[in-house]
Amino acid sequence: MTGSVTVVIPNYNRTNLLEKCLSSILAQTRQVEEVIVIDDHSEQQKFEEIQCIVENFSKNIDIKLLRNGTNKGANYSRNRGIFAAKSDYIAFIDSDDFWMPQKIELQMKAIERHKTLGSTPVFSATGRYRVNGEGQIICRQFGGKRISSAKIRRSNFIGTLSSVIVETWVARFLGGFNERLPACQDWDFFIRLTDYATYVGVPEPLCIYFDHDGARITLNNKKRLSAHIEIYKMHLRNFGAKNTLSHEFLRNIAEDYQCQGDHDRSIRYFAKSILAKTLPKCDLPKKYKNIVENIMLHVIKMRGMPDIRQARYTRYDTIMAKILRNKTSNEKIMKDQNHIHALLK
Structure with missing residues (x-):
């Protein structure tokens, strides 16, 4: 076939x-x-x-x-x-x-x-x-x-x-x-x-x-934020198990707001993301969730909001460093790196 x-x-x-x-x-x-x-x-x-x-x-x-x-x-x-x-x-x-x-x-x-x-x-x-x-x-x-x-x-x-x-x-x-x-x-x-x-x-x-700085067809933070909201309405809101589904999604929303300079919304969604990750199965009443979220907001404001996009690239560096410690993987990646550079000439 x-x-x-x-x-x-x-x-x-x-x-x-x-x-x-x-x-x-x-x-x-x-x-x-x-x-x-x-x-x-x-x-x-x-x-x-x-x-x-x-x-x-x-x-x-x-x-x-x-x-x-x-x-x-x-x-x-x-x-x-x-x-x-x-x-x-x-x-x-x-x-x-x-x-x-x-x-x-x-x-x-x-x-x-x-x-x-x-x-x-x-x-x-x-x-x-x-x-x-x-x-x-x-x-x-x-x-x-x-x-x-x-x-x-x-x-x-x-x-x-x-x-x-x-x-x-x-x-x-x-x-x-x-x-x-x-x-x-x-x-x-x-x-x-x-x-x-x-x-x-x-x-x-x-x-x-x-992942370059040029104008990729799909790269626009305002459009991405709007699309994330639409994806939520179409595919997430009624799917169930909201906490287990929302950590990465909420972090992406926080990054979208941060890239647009909306500091307050970015912090709020980042706090929601942390709570969704750390308490994924904790079915607290809404008023207690709000209390915990507000505490998290104050902690983030005191410590300072991280650069979410930069944190992603730091994770990439950490993952790559771990992969390159393996000799076989290192050799394969170096060979592929040479091929990529040859393509770009």
């Missing part, structure tokens, strides 16, 4: 990074059947460059370029790709991310092994390297081999669409991505997928996710 694969790439005004992204697709040890680049109405000069890039790659791979009539956003573009795809599976990648050479081969082998066990639709994600703008590996991440409805609601453990493959028919059945959401459409998509599809996790870090 061998399923065909279409790669869907939304792109806006990117040329050099798009070219490198396509190079990483062309370098796959298991070639894909089709690549669709959806240009989100780039500036005319940029679009002409993008046309030249696609034309050059068309000599070696089946690649199509679609252009939106106006700027519609990444998820409108992805949805165009979903409904234009001719293959059994869709692999998503953002135009500022890359793949390691064995990404499609290893992921499709894992999917095909699973498909021999049953007929349920499948979606899959791999491990990933998070790298900075210079291509230096910040952290190696993987959401896990299994993801339940409860786990994916706690936090977007999958992390990036650039590692994801999904059966085309189920992506269409779900209507693709929710274009009304201002951000976090991938998280919403994963939550809805868990009701219909079985998740297959591939732990190898086969996706290179760029």
Whole structure:
């Protein structure tokens, strides 16, 4: 059993990074059947460059370029790709991310092994390297081999669409991505997928996710905050077990407010996050919860509010240092680091 694969790439005004992204697709040890680049109405000069890039790659791979009539956003573009795809599976990648050479081969082998066990639709994600703008590996991440409805609601453990493959028919059945959401459409998509599809996790870090300071399609704190609130209303509020689900979610809300400079709301949600983590099963009456939360607020104000975003990166450093202490892991990461730097040249 061998399923065909279409790669869907939304792109806006990117040329050099798009070219490198396509190079990483062309370098796959298991070639894909089709690549669709959806240009989100780039500036005319940029679009002409993008046309030249696609034309050059068309000599070696089946690649199509679609252009939106106006700027519609990444998820409108992805949805165009979903409904234009001719293959059994869709692999998503953002135009500022890359793949390691064995990404499609290893992921499709894992999917095909699973498909021999049953007929349920499948979606899959791999491990990933998070790298900075210079291509230096910040952290190696993987959401896990299994993801339940409860786990994916706690936090977007999958992390990036650039590692994801999904059966085309189920992506269409779900209507693709929710274009009304201002951000976090991938998280919403994963939550809805868990009701219909079985998740297959591939732990190898086969996706290179760029965490740079440039304008990623989905990066905007105000939009992210608004999207988090909508995700809560749609997928968390009525799901149950609120305390066990809310620690990561509340911390993300606190970070959103902190990045916007809303100090008071940031502290309040950070306090809620700490309490949700430290007292996950403590069913206190509401008035006592309010008392404990107010005490926590005063403690945070006295000690000072931490930089939540910086704390995340400190955790990445700690995790990476631990991984690199293992000789085998160290050698593998150094080899992959050299490959990433070569891609960027």
